[in-house]
Amino acid sequence: MTIKExxxxxxxxxxxxxxxxxxxxxIISLGKELPIxxxxxxxxxxxxxxxxxxxxxxxxxxxxxxxxxxxxDAIITKGIIALLIRxxxxxxxxxxxxxxxxxxDQIGLKEHLSPTRSNGLVSMVKKMKLLALGxxxxxxx
Amino acid sequence: MSFNxxxxxxxxxxxxxxxNGQPLIYFDNGATAxxxxxxxxxxxxxxxxxxxxxxxxxxxxxxxxxxxxxxxxTKAQAYFNAAKSEEIIxxxxxTDSINLLAGSFGRTFLNExxxxxxxxxxxxxxxxxxxxxxxxxxxxxxxxxxxxxxxxLLDELKAMVNEKTKLISIVHISNALGTINPIQExxxxxxxxxxxxxxxxxxxxxxxxxxxxxxxxxxxVFSAHKMFGPTGIGMLYGKEHLLNKxxxxxxxxxxxxxxxxEKTTYNELPHKFEAGTPNIAAGVALSATFDFLNELDWEAIxxxxxxxxxxxxxxxxxxxxxxxxGEAANxxxxxxxxxxxxxPFDVGVILDQMGIAVRTGHHCTQPLMDWFKIPGTIRAxxxxxxxxxxxxxxxxxxxxAIKMLR
Numbered sequence: 001m002t003i004k005e006x007x008x009x010x011x012x013x014x015x016x017x018x019x020x021x022x023x024x025x026x027i028i029s030l031g032k033e034l035p036i037x038x039x040x041x042x043x044x045x046x047x048x049x050x051x052x053x054x055x056x057x058x059x060x061x062x063x064x065x066x067x068x069x070x071x072x073d074a075i076i077t078k079g080i081i082a083l084l085i086r087x088x089x090x091x092x093x094x095x096x097x098x099x100x101x102x103x104x105d106q107i108g109l110k111e112h113l114s115p116t117r118s119n120g121l122v123s124m125v126k127k128m129k130l131l132a133l134g135x136x137x138x139x140x141x
Numbered sequence: 142m143s144f145n146x147x148x149x150x151x152x153x154x155x156x157x158x159x160x161n162g163q164p165l166i167y168f169d170n171g172a173t174a175x176x177x178x179x180x181x182x183x184x185x186x187x188x189x190x191x192x193x194x195x196x197x198x199x200x201x202x203x204x205x206x207x208x209x210x211x212x213x214x215t216k217a218q219a220y221f222n223a224a225k226s227e228e229i230i231x232x233x234x235x236t237d238s239i240n241l242l243a244g245s246f247g248r249t250f251l252n253e254x255x256x257x258x259x260x261x262x263x264x265x266x267x268x269x270x271x272x273x274x275x276x277x278x279x280x281x282x283x284x285x286x287x288x289x290x291x292x293x294l295l296d297e298l299k300a301m302v303n304e305k306t307k308l309i310s311i312v313h314i315s316n317a318l319g320t321i322n323p324i325q326e327x328x329x330x331x332x333x334x335x336x337x338x339x340x341x342x343x344x345x346x347x348x349x350x351x352x353x354x355x356x357x358x359x360x361x362v363f364s365a366h367k368m369f370g371p372t373g374i375g376m377l378y379g380k381e382h383l384l385n386k387x388x389x390x391x392x393x394x395x396x397x398x399x400x401x402x403e404k405t406t407y408n409e410l411p412h413k414f415e416a417g418t419p420n421i422a423a424g425v426a427l428s429a430t431f432d433f434l435n436e437l438d439w440e441a442i443x444x445x446x447x448x449x450x451x452x453x454x455x456x457x458x459x460x461x462x463x464x465x466x467g468e469a470a471n472x473x474x475x476x477x478x479x480x481x482x483x484x485p486f487d488v489g490v491i492l493d494q495m496g497i498a499v500r501t502g503h504h505c506t507q508p509l510m511d512w513f514k515i516p517g518t519i520r521a522x523x524x525x526x527x528x529x530x531x532x533x534x535x536x537x538x539x540x541x542a543i544k545m546l547r
Contacts (some may be wrong), residue, residue, distance in 0.1 A: 075487050077486065
């Protein structure tokens with residue numbers, strides 16, 4: 001599936017939630033299910049410090065695609081990370097670089113990706129793109 | 142004026158709005174307080190009918206604006222019982238006031254080897270400016286310790302005072318813990334040892350009236366927006382003889398007497414510290430805020446807030462796994478807490494969905510959070526207009542959030 005298709009699938013899934021509680025309960029459950037990043041990957045290099053919560057992100061190139069793993073100390077942040085990983089992980093650097101992430105807006109979680117929330121998610125998306133850029137440069141050389 | 146909570150609440154238009162479909166419950170007063178209609182009207186009226194630049198204008202409008210702005214200074218002098226209105230310096234707020242103080246006082250009074258004392262529970266605003274100036278002047282910044290309850294260890298602070306100590310800059314009420322520090326005792330001790338005292342009153346002003354001459358503090362700072370006034374204006378109070386010895390902090394318009402390319406002479410107090418066009422509108426609105434504050438029955442408010450704090454503390458303690466951070470014997474109506482198995486951020490997000498505004502995080506007191514070995518807390522800070530019913534709703538919401546998150 002392309003990044004666009006994955007985003008549309010999530011938007012479709014979220015359309016069934018009639019109130020905020022269902023939505024957040026789902027996000028929390030995703031947060032609880034997210035496979036935790038390997039402890040050895042929780043390095044200073046991989047940490048993204050937000051004012052409110054922190055995020056660890058690691059991305060490895062496997063067969064031309066980037067596999068992301070991540071973790072956070074806050075469960076809602078983790079749930080949103082699970083969604084971001086579902087969309088962006090296991091895609092080529094090119095795919096990751098050329099696609100906009102619009103699904104967060106569409107499922108009504110825009111405030112979580114605003115710079116003022118300072119939960120580390122904005123920086124995490126930036127870092128995902130930077131990693132993609134790095135791997136793209138490497139593979140092209 | 143007798144204390145009628147409904148009448149009081151009706152003066153704050155924002156309290157009748159909804160957030161996320163729920164009636165707003167505003168428990169983030171430690172960050173900023175809500176605004177009474179009289180203050181909002183004054184702001185609106187200023188821009189609608191009084192706007193002009195102040196001080197040197199010959200025309201009527203400028204004189205009218207000057208009078209309206211300077212009224213705030215006179216009212217601040219009376220409200221805080223300063224000896225002279227020249228001792229009231231308008232700034233952008235508490236942070237700006239402490240930067241002015243550290244910069245100007247530091248360059249005059251601090252020399253190599255001198256010491257400044259702050260405490261473990263300071264806001265970053267009362268840490269970083271002192272770190273910067275101590276670094277510049279090769280002075281030493283010392284930190285008075287606290288205990289597990291979040292109380293200042295007064296004896297240890299006293300033991301730190303020596304012949305090199307020039308200033309104690311200390312918070313009156315901790316924004317993160319609610320602890321009320323024994324300012325009078327600190328000032329009396331410091332003065333007996335020829336040490337000056339600056340008091341950070343950012344969290345004090347919404348809860349009580351401060352009398353700077355009764356305390357005999359040397360400097361006192363606060364932000365208007367935390368005491369129901371406008372953003373963008375605050376105050377540095379300083380004793381006249383000290384302010385007169387301190388050099389200007391910023392150069393520009395309004396702070397000069399004469400300017401030539403060879404030499405500039407500076408204006409008198411308070412203008413020598415107020416370079417450039419001040420926040421005139423905020424000054425005029427602050428003046429109206431003082432009128433509002435002067436009508437309040439502070440004894441009744443103290444009783445109301447004390448009851449609210451005791452009630453909320455008792456109700457919160459009923460929640461399993463909830464730990465209150467900051468249990469000083471003398472506390473203002475601020476409660477910081479953590480709930481086992483949940484992250485403060487997550488709790489804050491869920492409470493927000495139910496219309497309840499609390500603050501989560503380190504509250505700009507990272508060294509204090511490090512001392513408690515916690516990443517941050519959830520903080521509910523109450524003001525004059527909050528009620529027990531609102532506390533009840535927060536408890537219900539909190540239980541729901543915990544159920545979802547654990």
